[in-house]
Amino acid sequence: MPNKPISAIEQVNLGGLSDSKFSGVKYSVYKLLGIDLHTTPGILQARQALAKVSATTVTGLCKVRVSCSDGNSYWFDSQSGKVWKVTAAGTTTLVHTTTPDKGDAYCLGAAEYYGYIYWATQKRLHRIPISGLSDWSTNASEDWAQLNLDQELIATGQTYTLTTGVNEGATHIQQFVPAKNPCEAVALNVGAKGTGNWTVLVHNSANSVVGTVTVTNANMATGWYIFTFSSSFTPVLGDTYHIHAYSTVADGTVVTGTTVDFETAAFRTYTDSDADFHPMKVQNLILFIGDQNMIHQVEDNTFTKDALDIKEPLRIKCLGTYMTDILLGTYVSDNVNQTEVYRWNTFSGSFTNSDPIPEMGINAFFESDNFVFVSAGLYGNIYVYNGEVLDLYKKVPGDYSPTKEATIHPNAVGNLGNLILFGVSNSTGNPCEQGVYVIGRHNRNYPFVMDLSFPISERSGGAFVTSSIEIGAILVMGYDVFVSWKNGSTYGIDKLDYSTKLSGAYIESRVQTVEREMLQTFAKIVVPYASLPASTSVAIGYDVNYTGSYTTTTDNKDDTGRKIISAEDSPEGTVIQIKLTLTTSSNNSPQIESAAIIPS
8 A cells, every 4th residue: 555645845834944854834845945935926937037136346245235215225334435326227327435533434234215315324324305316526525424522612702722732720731631541632623724733632630641643733723623542541431531622833723613722622532433324313213323322313304313222242233113212232352251232212301121042142123013123142043033032933044153154234124025035144164055044924823934035147067146245235126126145256236037937946855754774765856836837847756765865757747737746766765855946937936736646
């Protein structure tokens, strides 16, 4: 009497990706690459393909992007100050190169707000009006705000003439109380640079030098001039420090207030600013900007520093929203296994609540309707956030260890028709397949499941590239999807091609067996299909007894009357996995119902 058929692949839209080849929820399968589970429930077909639209124009990994109300998108380089415009059709052009007056030039955050595009480099905030996007060189306001500003006094009316040395008299010092560590620079409003070399130094209360710098007269300029210390210093917060300025020739001047004394001089002091993250999010008609453990804000046209602070050494890596509140995802370093999610109502002096978890940072928020998924750590963990606590939902399947780690960049997320998109990037060791994953369902009657829907456009010998890559950012504009990526020294921006199905999409089952201890002949593999358009096909492969590679079947029959493809190669083994690979034609794909193994 023949054994009962083994249903290896069925109703995958109820199971998605399994946790491993050995185990998973009911109906889950080991691998899903480029397979559309949700458009027609019960049917497996190829996704639309991603196609490169940037040609060789994009020369860096874009981790920041803006969907702009002018109908275009703008992509910001994470390795330089370059900004590219991508039209709805995919035409890509370099429109600007950012050159901040201080700090690194690579972009760490961007958003459209109140008629402007804002973007942040390490220490500066820049903007350009939407009405001026046709000419960035003329209309961009670089260094519009200083993110690393600590203390400031704006004064005009008189000038103070420099002496030729340190004078501790009350009219020759400018006192300040630092609020942050470290102190790396002082700015003075120079009225006249004179003919001598300038020295600016800072004393503590014992009149000991803690910071100093000398600038030659040839390098001096009038207006606000930043004197950056050769070495930053760490002040005692709350203590009073004072500034001296003098020159080799007593003819330079500093702008002061109502008296000619240096104690009324206009000055600014500067601290550090986050070198890696300046996430931005618009919520409640305000633009919020993360910077170390601080949130800055722009309301209308006014920039305000330090609207909210959280405890150090936490750094704000990503921002999200939950109802009318804003979410702060934090990070310390890859060596600190403790982080928190903060929820803030955007107006109180302190956060609403926080939830600590033992992970190496919050990477990204995936926002959907009334709930949020959260990526945390480097081991593929995805949590669900309910407004108060995080609950582990699923892990991106892979083999993780201290030498095999993956991440999701803060802007490598999107939502396509309520399908949540997120891009998985290699950190080290390629623990999992990389590309654009989906968490989705057809409607509320189905469970959320995960799959790897969109491999990037890169190929290696005709094969998909799913290792050693980074997904920098994802942007959904209507039904258009754009993806930025890095593959070694090659960079690009892809767009979802609605005229081409992804050829080579495949499904791999979990390990199947009849009686594990007995050698078995797997007489037939059957694949029922709903449609097999002209010039499309389904290749069937099998792996028995964990060889690690699939053998393509050769004894295949297509029963067009019953719409069943069967393979009768009859391999022997104790365990078996099967793989279905879809060959598409233009915008047509096979439509698979299921796959079963019939043992003898």
